[in-house]
Amino acid sequence: MTQFLIRRIFWAIFLFFVATIITYLIFWVIPADPAALAAGKAATPADVARVRHFLHLDEPIWRQYLRFVWNLVGHQSLGRSFVNRQSVNHTIGQDAPVTASLVFGGAVFWLALSIPVGILSALRPRSILDRVSMTFVLIGISAHPVWIGLLLSYFVGFQLHITPIAGYCNFFTGTVGAQCSGPVQWAYHLILPWITFMILFAALYVRLVRASVMETMAEDYVRTARAKGASQARVMIQHVLRNSLLPVVTILGMDLGLALGGAIFTESIFNLPGLGHEVINAYNNADLPMITGIVVFSTICVIVFNLMVDITYGFLDPRIRPS
């Protein structure tokens, strides 16, 4: 187990360098002038030059990169935004809960839909339910999140006034400067984004669950359980489910890790102040420290969730449990 963890940590460090170096290289290649953007429209060339020196943008890219690594290792700091001099750590700390609310809430929604539907489709292949759900899957896979989000926002929010059109409320009450707060308002504002996520991901997951359950039902040990005299319900719950959820756990871990890095489209449509929203702003302003910060955060999320998948796997499957 220790050996496994050590390997994982080295892997994480390696991934961290790969991801951040690539971010810096891309930034170096694209023809943007962050100093001019940061200095503002009214700035003189002399102002811009001062800003450039102040932001260390006059240094070669490798020195900027080393500075970034040094700040992170030495001061646990991801630096300050080029644009508003806010600490990147602080901004991510503010944005991450929003994205996490969206992603985890969405995951609950899409799992709650796709696991039962996937199982029922697998039990009755080619039935009405199976055909309907496969049609839905096709729509969900083909549709773009922006389109789904806009439709929901327009019809459910704007026309029917059932939910807010957009915006976010903090889960915890008493946040300074927030327009609204509390769990109820929080969930109320997130319902449409969650449903957008559900439509997108449930499509994939219904297929995944269906395929996995069907495969497991054809296993020899399922026949053994039937030969023992177990009922259909018992066979499903005790013998099929746990085995067929193994691949679902893998994919879920990867999807959650990826989505935490910023659900860009959904956050933009519903104007949620999360990481995806932030990364678009940062990109428009060529705000390198902010972009790099979010890349680092996403990388960590992906690594952590993959680690959690492996640990969950050990619980679910005794064959890969380290003894």
Next chain:
Amino acid sequence: MPALEVIDLATSFQTDDGTVRAVAGVSFSVDKGRTLGVVGESGSGKSVTFLTLMGLLDPRLSQVSGSVLLHGEEMLGISQSRLRQIRGAKIGMIFQDPMTSLNPVKTIGWQLEEAALLHQDITRKEARRQAVQILKEVEIPFAEQRVRDYPHQFSGGMRQRVMIAMALINNPEILIADEPTTALDVTTQAQILRLMQRLQEEYGMAIIMITHDLGVVAEVANEVIVMYGGRIVEQANVDDLFVKPEMPYTWGLLGSLPRLATPGGRLEQIPGQPPSLLNPPPGCPFNPRCEYVMDICRVKLPDLDLSPAGVDHRFRCHLDPETRDRIWTVKKAGMVREDAA
């Protein structure tokens, strides 16, 4: 009354290409304490026969007719819940591949207890006691500890012992073993067969041994049925079958047994492929591969006739008795010569 009596059992499947007649009218019976060997190639219908009588086929995809009597009680067409009471309690079943026949995420103990709890009104503690007891019975060392292990911690032979234990935990009247030794190495095969024989003497259940291995049949069976193309083509007690088989397909099976005494000698093989069950040949199912085929074989299915030799020895063949005697004498001489060499 026989423990199990099957009368004119037929199973067919609807597929997109047409109706597949996997089992086309099969009758046999097996008594308490006896072993019936069921021999045939892949696709001969032997496994489907027993999946049918266990009610393990999807009723939406298969049509079944005939009669299956378990101690005189009809089993075909009864409710699923009644069928579940019989499966695992009165009929135990073990399968070909012990590596995949146990649930990989549950302990051996849990799986044994499940079998006991499904059919007996007992506590989990009592079920655990029975599980340990039956594991000892199938000669698994350290049974008290090993109930906590998972299937992947057992070897293939040990897993097949666990499967046998699971099939026997409710003391069934019939044990159906579908190629139980095929996936095991030869020394383990012998151990498993000996174990099954010992348990049969102890518990007195009837065993149905489905196999394509005539060596296994010779070792354990009392009666044998040979299946081909979804039909029984020969049935006899084991001595009669090996002393005087009457049907060209059975000759082929016996001839294709490897013999240690003939170094470098070529194994005889039955030419051709098993028949398609979708478009079975008219007449005798074996006619496309039979070296003694006559015109009538391509038109008329031979009846399951009584053989003049042996007790209740039946077979399907249009050849006249003298020709059959002559061919078998020559074949047997060939085999004996090879054995003597």
